[in-house]
Amino acid sequence: MSLESLYALIGEDMRAVDATIRERLHSNVALVRQVAEYIIASGGKRLRPILLLMAARALGYAGTRHHELAAVIEFIHTATLLHDDVVDESDLRRGRDTANAVFGNAASVLVGDFLYSRSFQMMVGVGDMKVMQVVSDATNIIAEGEVLQLMNCHDPDVDETNYLQVIHYKTAKLFEAAARLGAIVAGATPEMEQALADYGMYLGTAFQLIDDVLDYSGDEADTGKHLGDDLAEGKPTLPLIYVMRHGTQEEAAAVRHAIEHGGRDAFPVVLAAIRASGALEHTRKRAREAAEKAKTAISFLPHGKYQETLLELAAFAVDRSH
Numbered sequence: 378m379s380l381e382s383l384y385a386l387i388g389e390d391m392r393a394v395d396a397t398i399r400e401r402l403h404s405n406v407a408l409v410r411q412v413a414e415y416i417i418a419s420g421g422k423r424l425r426p427i428l429l430l431m432a433a434r435a436l437g438y439a440g441t442r443h444h445e446l447a448a449v450i451e452f453i454h455t456a457t458l459l460h461d462d463v464v465d466e467s468d469l470r471r472g473r474d475t476a477n478a479v480f481g482n483a484a485s486v487l488v489g490d491f492l493y494s495r496s497f498q499m500m501v502g503v504g505d506m507k508v509m510q511v512v513s514d515a516t517n518i519i520a521e522g523e524v525l526q527l528m529n530c531h532d533p534d535v536d537e538t539n540y541l542q543v544i545h546y547k548t549a550k551l552f553e554a555a556a557r558l559g560a561i562v563a564g565a566t567p568e569m570e571q572a573l574a575d576y577g578m579y580l581g582t583a584f585q586l587i588d589d590v591l592d593y594s595g596d597e598a599d600t601g602k603h604l605g606d607d608l609a610e611g612k613p614t615l616p617l618i619y620v621m622r623h624g625t626q627e628e629a630a631a632v633r634h635a636i637e638h639g640g641r642d643a644f645p646v647v648l649a650a651i652r653a654s655g656a657l658e659h660t661r662k663r664a665r666e667a668a669e670k671a672k673t674a675i676s677f678l679p680h681g682k683y684q685e686t687l688l689e690l691a692a693f694a695v696d697r698s699h
Contacts, residue, residue: 432559459489522546552581
């Protein structure tokens with residue numbers, strides 16, 4: 378599956394979401410508009426709003442309320458990116474300078490706050506308490522995930538279980554919320570709603586694990602970020618955790634030292650250890666397992682173009698190069 382074919386399937390919905398995003402970005406404060414428009418216009422796959430739209434359509438929804446909710450999800454995701462780049466001191470995202478590199482850390486943090494608060498204004502306008510509960514719970518868990526990741530930085534003793542918890546909180550939770558909202562707006566049964574939520578959680582897990590792989594094997598022109606960013610920040614992602622548990626004593630020691638001290642100096646040595654130990658293959662295997670669980674979760678959906686595309690999206694999550 379190509380992203381272009383995905384966009385083509387729900388092109389009308391996405392155009393409506395984009396129009397909603399542009400309308401809701403309005404602020405009388407010029408800097409808010411500049412920073413928000415910069416990050417929104419910087420590209421990205423828009424996977425989370427697409428997931429919400431697809432889930433709703435797969436369950437037969439024919440209305441337009443999902444457009445506003447898809448914009449809410451995109452605003453929350455964008456706010457997390459603005460805050461992430463400040464915390465991580467990143468200077469490149471999607472092949473462009475990060476907002477904090479262009480406008481400064483203070484503006485990025487504050488505009489991230491604006492996007493969070495605007496998303497909650499939009500939810501109030503929707504007027505559905507269940508929607509507000511799902512999004513507010515997800516936003517809170519994402520924040521906990523960010524703190525967990527911060528606590529794990531430069532800690533070489535983080536194990537696979539702890540790391541997967543970070544993924545579930547920080548990344549997969551918003552995928553889960555997006556798919557659940559699609560089911561809610563479509564009036565799904567509680568069982569269908571939970572199944573879609575499970576699909577989103579497993580899909581988000583697979584995406585993050587492949588991001589971990591691409592941080593050590595991707596093409597910078599495709600990924601839009603520097604290789605080795607996670608290592609430079611001292612993040613013990615799954616490939617590194619695997620080397621420390623299954624590599625040689627020398628490989629494990631090299632990775633442990635790199636996590637503890639951060640920076641890029643050790644990147645060639647760590648990359649060699651990752652390749653020699655089979656760490657990337659192990660991480661891809663975990664991603665494939667998550668993608669298969671995502672597919673199984675939606676086996677109940679009516680067969681049709683939307684269900685088929687959701688299944689293809691799970692495969693794309695693992696097979697992609699960016």
